[in-house]
Amino acid sequence: MSKVSSQAVCIVTGGSLGIGAAICQRFSQQGWQVINIDLRAPEQTDNNIKWQSCDIADSLQTSEVFASILQQYGRVDVLISNAGVHYSGTIEQTSEADFDNVFAINVKGAITATKAVLPMMKTQRKGVILYMASDQALIAKHNSFAYNMSKAALASLAKTTALDYASYQIRANAICPGTIETPLYHQAIDKYVSKSGADKRQVHAEEAAMQPLGRLGQADEIAAYTYFLASDEASFITGSLQVIDGGYTTQ
Numbered sequence: 001m002s003k004v005s006s007q008a009v010c011i012v013t014g015g016s017l018g019i020g021a022a023i024c025q026r027f028s029q030q031g032w033q034v035i036n037i038d039l040r041a042p043e044q045t046d047n048n049i050k051w052q053s054c055d056i057a058d059s060l061q062t063s064e065v066f067a068s069i070l071q072q073y074g075r076v077d078v079l080i081s082n083a084g085v086h087y088s089g090t091i092e093q094t095s096e097a098d099f100d101n102v103f104a105i106n107v108k109g110a111i112t113a114t115k116a117v118l119p120m121m122k123t124q125r126k127g128v129i130l131y132m133a134s135d136q137a138l139i140a141k142h143n144s145f146a147y148n149m150s151k152a153a154l155a156s157l158a159k160t161t162a163l164d165y166a167s168y169q170i171r172a173n174a175i176c177p178g179t180i181e182t183p184l185y186h187q188a189i190d191k192y193v194s195k196s197g198a199d200k201r202q203v204h205a206e207e208a209a210m211q212p213l214g215r216l217g218q219a220d221e222i223a224a225y226t227y228f229l230a231s232d233e234a235s236f237i238t239g240s241l242q243v244i245d246g247g248y249t250t251q
Contacts, residue, residue: 004074007033007048010230011069011076013056013113014083015049016042018182019132022219023080024049026227035069037062037113038083056083056109057101066116075124078230079117081110081154082132086188091145099146106150110157122168128230131158133174135245151176155241162239171238173229178245179207181216212247
């Protein structure tokens with residue numbers, strides 16, 4: 001193994017866009033060494049953020065990429081399993097292939113990443129694993145059969161991992177954002193508008209009005225909360241579902 005890095009190391013899956021990119025920036029600004037694992041290249045460059053191309057749905061490729069990272073840095077302090085894909089459809093509208101794709105990325109990718117970091121975290125007797133779930137880990141939404149189920153699975157993964165590895169001082173939690181204004185959010189709105197002919201500004205306003213606080217969440221807000229949960233200030237928080245949704249799920 002190479003010399004252990006003097007910098008704390010955070011690995012983020014799906015860190016090139018939206019919430020993932022904001023998380024990478026937040027940890028970088030705090031002096032961490034960040035490794036972004038994503039098929040997509042990031043739009044911004046940062047000396048503290050290293051991008052590694054990887055298809056998280058490919059278990060073998062993912063395992064090899066993680067092994068290389070751990071060999072290079074000799075430590076891993078935090079894993080943020082953020083990579084995910086959305087799919088809209090009822091159970092009847094969701095093909096087996098579509099279902100498999102959602103679970104390969106959202107769930108199997110998280111499992112592979114977790115298995116990759118656990119041995120080193122166990123040796124260190126310390127580590128934090130954070131899964132980017134969704135408010136849909138707690139509630140159901142229309143036309144979201146596969147996505148909803150995948151986010152509930154991540155909530156379960158956080159709970160079981162927290163219990164199984166608490167004796168190693170490894171913490172695991174699921175973050176459950178509500179509707180967050182990201183590039184993917186706007187892509188989804190654009191897709192809906194193109195199909196329905198609705199006015200985008202009106203749709204956006206209606207989405208904001210559905211939130212008790214009257215606005216959408218921002219990626220930087222999720223990043224700030226993620227950083228807190230990874231820090232020693234949150235050292236007694238594990239096995240939990242951390243909701244950050246502007247009050248939506250309280251309705």
